[in-house]
Amino acid sequence: xxxPRPTPxxxxxxxxxxxxxxxxxxxxxxxxxxxxxLDSRAVVGGDLYAALPxxxxxxxxxxxxxxxxxAAAVLTDSDGASRVSAAGVDLPVLVVDSxxxxxxxxxxxxxxxxxxxxxxxxxxxTNGKTTTAYLVHSALTALGAATGxxxxxxxxxxxxxxxxxxxTPEAPELHGILAVMAQRxxxxxxxxxxxxxxxxxxxxxxxxxxxxxxxxxxxxxxxxHGMEDYFAAKASLFTPRRSRRALVCVDDAxxxxxxxxxxxxxxxxxxxxxxQSSADGAGHAAGSADWVIxxxxxxxxxxxxxxxxxxxxxxxxLPGDFNVTNTAMAAAALILLGEDVDAVGAxxxxxxxxxxxxxxxxxxxxSPRALVDYAHTPEAIRAALHALRPSTPGTLVVVTGxxxxxxxxxxxxxxxxxAEVADLVVVTDDNPRSEDPSSIRAALLEGVEAxxxxxxxxxxxxxxxxxxxxxxxxxxxxxxxxxxxxxAVVGKGHESGQEIAGVVHPFDDRAELAHALDLAASSAxx
Numbered sequence: 001x002x003x004p005r006p007t008p009x010x011x012x013x014x015x016x017x018x019x020x021x022x023x024x025x026x027x028x029x030x031x032x033x034x035x036x037x038l039d040s041r042a043v044v045g046g047d048l049y050a051a052l053p054x055x056x057x058x059x060x061x062x063x064x065x066x067x068x069x070x071a072a073a074v075l076t077d078s079d080g081a082s083r084v085s086a087a088g089v090d091l092p093v094l095v096v097d098s099x100x101x102x103x104x105x106x107x108x109x110x111x112x113x114x115x116x117x118x119x120x121x122x123x124x125x126t127n128g129k130t131t132t133a134y135l136v137h138s139a140l141t142a143l144g145a146a147t148g149x150x151x152x153x154x155x156x157x158x159x160x161x162x163x164x165x166x167x168t169p170e171a172p173e174l175h176g177i178l179a180v181m182a183q184r185x186x187x188x189x190x191x192x193x194x195x196x197x198x199x200x201x202x203x204x205x206x207x208x209x210x211x212x213x214x215x216x217x218x219x220x221x222x223x224x225h226g227m228e229d230y231f232a233a234k235a236s237l238f239t240p241r242r243s244r245r246a247l248v249c250v251d252d253a254x255x256x257x258x259x260x261x262x263x264x265x266x267x268x269x270x271x272x273x274x275x276q277s278s279a280d281g282a283g284h285a286a287g288s289a290d291w292v293i294x295x296x297x298x299x300x301x302x303x304x305x306x307x308x309x310x311x312x313x314x315x316x317x318l319p320g321d322f323n324v325t326n327t328a329m330a331a332a333a334l335i336l337l338g339e340d341v342d343a344v345g346a347x348x349x350x351x352x353x354x355x356x357x358x359x360x361x362x363x364x365x366x367s368p369r370a371l372v373d374y375a376h377t378p379e380a381i382r383a384a385l386h387a388l389r390p391s392t393p394g395t396l397v398v399v400t401g402x403x404x405x406x407x408x409x410x411x412x413x414x415x416x417x418x419a420e421v422a423d424l425v426v427v428t429d430d431n432p433r434s435e436d437p438s439s440i441r442a443a444l445l446e447g448v449e450a451x452x453x454x455x456x457x458x459x460x461x462x463x464x465x466x467x468x469x470x471x472x473x474x475x476x477x478x479x480x481x482x483x484x485x486x487x488a489v490v491g492k493g494h495e496s497g498q499e500i501a502g503v504v505h506p507f508d509d510r511a512e513l514a515h516a517l518d519l520a521a522s523s524a525x526x
Contacts, residue, residue, distance in 0.1 A: 003177060004160075004180050005035060005176050005180065006176060006183050007183070010034065011032040011033075013031070014032070015030060016109070017109060021096055021105070021106070024095070028094065031072055031073055031092050032072070033048040035048070035111075035176070036050060037050065038059060038172060040063070040066040040069075044069070046070065046072050047072060048071070048074070049074050050076070050099055050103055051074055051075065051083075052100050060081070060084050063083070063089050067089050067091055073094060074091050075093075076093060101201050102204075103172065104171040104204025107175035107176070107205060110175075111175040111178070113182070116182060118178060118182055118188060119187060121210050121337065122192075123191065123192055123211075124214070125249075126214070126216050126377060126380075127215055127217065127322065128214035128325070128329075130151055130357055131326045131357050132212060132329055134357075135348065135352045136334060137352070139347040139348045142350040143344075145187050146187050147188045148186045148188070150164075150189065151164065151167060152164060152167040153355045155169075158184055158186060167193075168193055168194045168197030168202050170202055171204060188337070191208075198242075207241075207243060207244060210246070211237050211243035213238070213248045213249060213255055215254070216230070217252075217377055217379035218413065222408070231258075235258055235262070238263065238266070240263060240264055244264060245264050246259075246264050246265070247336060248268050248269070249325060250268045250289055251270055251271050267307075267336060268291065269292075269307075269328065271324070271325050300324070301316045302315050312344075314328070315327075319391070320386070320387025331344050356495070357493060357494075358371055358373050359373070359493075359494075363520075363521065364518060366479075366521065367483070368397075368481060368482060368483060368484075368485035368517075369392070369486040370487045371486075371488055371489075372488075372492075372509045372510050373490045374494065375491065376402070376490070378417040381414055381417040381490055386421055392486040395478045396422045397474045397477065397487045398422040398426065398488050399488070400418050400491055401491055402491070403430055403433065404431060404433035404435030404437070404440055411444050412447040415427065415447025415451070416448065416450050417447075419450075419461075424474070425460070426461075428441070428465060428466070429466070429498075430467070430492060431495075431498060431499045432500055432501075433499050437465055437500075441465065445463060475487055475520045476523070492507075492509050493509070
């Protein structure tokens with residue numbers, strides 16, 4: 001489904017854009033544009049085609065296709081301008097040194113989002129972005145607010161839902177969506193903000209009223225040049241250019257560092273388990289935080305949230321300590337946005353139904369507990385399994401893999417994290433892409449063996465490349481235990497495809513897990 005554009009369209013002179021960017025305007029004809037895109041296949045009549053340099057090709061190489069579809073002008077660099085000229089395309093060309101770096105500003109001008117009436121809330125961090133965004137969105141909906149959502153799973157414009165291609169859209173698409181939200185009378189937009197988006201200028205031109213930081217751990221190091229670079233990308237959200245104030249979780253060292261380095265007003269939030277001393281470790285951070293989450297050890301889903309003028313007793317609707325923190329951050333963010341404290345206390349308890357995040361899959365009577373989660377980093381896998389361990393009296397099974405053509409250094413740690421907690425680890429494929437799947441599985445198995453050598457001698461391990469078969473074997477292995485056992489399929493979450501050797505095959509972990517439960521039940525009754 002195509003992302004809608006605002007109507008009626010605004011008309012912006014190419015000369016106005018040139019003046020905005022400090023580019024040459026004297027030799028440009030007085031042409032107007034009504035939209036902007038960087039995809040030559042998505043050009044609509046009247047668009048400014050942003051021809052960007054890429055890793056494999058230059059966008060200007062596709063300018064002829066853009067012209068045929070009705071592009072009114074081109075934004076590019078000097079190399080792109082030469083390519084447009086060589087192609088013989090007679091369109092006005094706006095030349096800047098780095099077109100990607102100005103695309104957000106240009107998109108905001110074209111779509112009229114430079115002065116949004118929407119309240120904007122952005123969530124960043126390695127883990128918890130999607131869940132926290134859904135928690136805020138569901139609470140605002142419960143409060144009766146017309147709310148938009150932009151994230152990994154989908155974009156929601158009121159009741160309209162559009163599947164997402166990436167966590168944070170490219171700048172032209174993002175500003176178009178925000179313009180539509182404003183036109184349709186929405187009051188708030190909740191967004192996931194990825195490190196890629198921050199590094200690639202996708203959210204330029206947007207200023208968030210409240211920006212949230214959940215945590216930071218190893219991920220995306222195929223894109224970022226180490227953890228410092230990854231942190232710097234995240235930290236750029238917490239500057240006056242991109243946000244007005246921040247809510248930063250200081251449960252990890254990266255959060256504590258961000259709280260001290262951010263250049264916008266910072267509100268800190270930390271988790272303190274009941275009975276924990278505020279003089280040690282994370283407890284020390286909680287002792288000095290603006291907002292404190294005190295977890296009830298007798299009922300880990302229950303917690304007490306205190307902050308400036310706030311004293312709430314709440315419960316997380318989702319399992320795991322990390323979801324207690326996500327729920328508390330959602331509540332604090334809503335209060336910082338100006339929502340009534342007591343109303344937030346009730347609204348945040350509404351069921352967020354986060355697709356592919358600790359999502360239960362129901363099987364026939366006698367099935368083990370089964371769920372799917374998006375956990376695809378060492379910390380996320382460890383946290384998900386720790387969340388399930390206390391409520392699993394029997395065998396805890398995890399089915400896990402690692403994506404190809406992505407951060408290779410985390411694979412060993414992912415295998416180790418799975419083996420540190422689970423009783424049975426089933427290593428399988430997870431979007432191997434162009435890599436040899438067996439080499440990816442081998443890296444995870446090395447991590448599993450390291451955990452065994454470190455004391456987890458009794459765990460069982462299966463290596464099954466076919467993900468469908470791996471899920472079925474995982475269920476069959478614990479079927480006799482019924483509800484005492486738990487099967488967690490992690491890594492892909494809400495995704496509906498499996499990419500192998502450049503081909504995306506339909507594959508949904510939730511559907512496959514449900515089918516595996518049905519098969520096991522049928523086999524048991526024969």
